[in-house]
Amino acid sequence: MAVILPAPAESRKEATRNGLFASRRLGRWGRWLLVLAMTVWFLAPLLPLALWFFAERWSFPGILPQEWGTGAVQEALAQGAVPAFGRSLGVALAVMAVATPMGLLAARAFAFHRPHGAGFLSALVFAPLALPPFAAAFGLNVLFLRLHLPPMFGIVLVLAVYALPYTTFTLRVAYGAYECGFEDEARMLGASRWRVLSRVHLPLLAPALMRAAFLAFLVGWSDYVVTLLVGGGTLVTVPLLVASAAAGTGNDAMLSVLSVTAVLPPLVLLLGAAIHTRRRLGVRS
């Protein structure tokens, strides 16, 4: 006797009737709603910022600005936004250049060599997360002044320590999933140590390296208190302009110009990293 299997469509209909797909469909709706809610949640706060950017006059109770213009951009320029931008970029890139390789070395040591007192050492590396930058800046500043350290050097030194927990953690996770077999394979095939590092090790870690570098960049890019106290006002960066403008009334339009432009460099970095990763994956597949 032949067994009659229901046609696929039949079975699906059957399943729907039985309620087998109901939860999945609900789930799909739920996911859609969640995505929508998240999008609104992330973008809604940016909307007034975008409106303020071009608001020449926006008085209560107007829902939209009453006058539009580029006055706020000119104000931001008059307060020295362009040189401040350049200085911020310099600080952020320097912090990134110091903290990323340091984090790489620390992560490697933690992952592969299990140093003596690993617990204590990792607590030490992560300590900056618990210690407010103000306390560190204030305490170290006296020492730096006695040593006559150049301000830029002091800023990068302190901020790199503050970026270290992020870079170390990100790269430690990457090393946790790292397969040493690839390196052995390459060595067996006759690659030199240097070649293994440049063609196997670093490419495998590239996504994590980029994430770590990005986080270090953000630490330098967003700092106020260390730049001001240790820098002694020699470096008026974007956060300094933003903080002092935010301490006043009626600066909303200029603040939005500064804030929106301050989001751009990290955003560009993030997009660049995403595109780079995708392209690499594309090449591989």
Place this chain on the structure above:
Amino acid sequence: MKDMSSWSRRKFLAAAVMTGTVAGLSACSGAAPTARTFDDWAQVSDQARGQTVKLWMYGGDQQGNTYIDQHLVPAAAEVGVKLERVPVADTKDAMNRVLSEVQAGTTDGAVDLVWVNGDNFGTGKQAGAWACGWTSLLPNMALTAPQDPLLTNDFGTPVEDCEAPWNKAQFTVVYNAATVERPPGSIAELLQWARKNPGRFTYPAPPDFTGSVFTRQVLNSVSGGYENVPLAFDRSAYEDLTPALFDAMSEVAPALWREGRTYPKSGEELNALFADGQVDFTMTYGPATLTKLVKDGTYPPQTTVLELDGGTLGNASFLAVPATSGNQAGAMVVANIALSAEQQATKADPRIWGQFPVVSAERLDHRQQQLFEALPTSSVVPAYEVLSRKANPELSAEWVSELDQGWRRELLGGK
């Protein structure tokens, strides 16, 4: 304590560290560097040529920033001094840098000039952070009245040649005439108005600067006038006078914005509430900004300065030179230019900044007086003579901190 969140943690920490440093310094006050001495003004201006002076000042007032960049910087450049402005969110940031430098024994510090007054000046003086004995050298000091109490005492701390006067200010309460039909005429009436109009009035929580001023203003009012409050702190006067103060403030609290369960954290937050029409009053120790805020539409067009029967508190702000500065001569030259009749008049122009001058009309010659007479009047802020009528002198810095703490205990403690 949950109320701690209502104050900026950073500021709190800054104040704590600052106090700690001062305590440490006074234990070994001999370590503080002393000011370089000059014989006469010619020597100062000679040495100043070619120096770069970093002026650290609150940067939240764009008109102030623009005045420095467009007027004071070029005037300083004319006599060979390069002036650079360092904007800070709070003068305490500048103080922290100076105190670090004092502790490190720096002689070529990064702060050459600070816009300062009140407790920041007092703290710095206690720590030996200021260069003293130089303001009498400034030729333009002759334009100020020597016995002007606002210029000889800074919140109870004797100035003693340690800072040069720059601006005068008057505590000002403003209201929106479009919504307040019959404006109150005194602080007592203002509190009454608040009780009758629930949710339409509030003040920033002390120890915010503005909230703290308002508390002192209420103290003067409930004490039957400023004459009854001794300027120097006195424990028994505190015990006598403050019960009435905190009673008055507790009584009005349930009628404040959000039933007084929360207060604006800063003067700027209160300003934002006023700008958004959530309350009908705001208050400031810097009425200079009002003209622009009304003109650019931040504040409602019918913003009006409240005339208060008992007068309001007045103060002066100064330019101080840290003892650690390596460009003291340059800094003195800038302070002198800032005190000139020309700069004081420019700065008083409401289209430029609108800060009240510290120079005295009787001490100006005819040409200099004309500079001030030619100034347009502000559409919002009355003239200084009007605003400072019956001006109340500021209480000593010790009063300020005691009242701030008392307010926290009495108004927030019960919650």
